[in-house]
């Protein structure tokens with residue numbers, strides 16, 4: 001089995017469940033306690049088809065106090081899990097602001113992303129409709145999932161979906177590069 005290393009960041013407002021998702025992926029348990037994150041890097045191993053993936057995960061803070069550390073990751077991470085909580089409208093609006101900033105920093109629209117509506121176990125106090133999350137993802141041209149950090153399978157699924165997005169973007173880049181090279185060769189010949 002080959003091993004590959006990728007760097008991703010989990011972004012979103014305070015208390016949406018970013019750390020809970022990462023802990024579920026790494027340790028297969030649900031963290032009930034809320035301990036706000038400042039800025040933490042964690043490593044997870046993930047089987048992905050024939051490949052073993054070493055995921056370096058930047059678990060960012062949702063707080064404005066640590067905005068600088070979060071925004072540093074906008075330039076370094078190869079892919080992003082963009083999280084809000086379905087039971088908090090404010091977290092949806094905050095995520096949209098973070099994503100706008102991310103687009104400004106990266107300057108391109110083809111950033112590998114998965115939008116995650118977390119805490120779907122709290123349906124009875126839902127403030128953000130599923131259709132709103134779907135619409136946001138559609139605008140960004142990326143997948144959308146609703147899940148809860150309590151359920152491991154869907155959490156692992158979301159991280160794998162992000163890797164698929166990263167692979168897709170890499171293929172598009174290669175194709176564009178090939179097109180450019182063909183174009184240059186043609187120009188040289190003419």
Ligand SMILES: Nc1nc2c(ncn2[C@@H]2O[C@H](COP(=O)(O)OP(=O)(O)OP(=O)(O)O)[C@@H](O)[C@H]2O)c(=O)[nH]1
Nearest residue numbers: 015016017018019020031032034037062119148149
């Ligand atoms: N009911 C429910 N609670 C959740 C879920 N995911 C996370 N939580 C809880 O929400 C609280 C905040 O979760 P964290 O993962 O620490 O939130 P965070 O996004 O990392 O927050 P910051 O580090 O401050 O940015 C914790 O008490 C978690 O147990 C979920 O799917 N359902």
Ligand SMILES: [Mg+2]
Nearest residue numbers: 018019036037
């Ligand atoms: Mg956290």
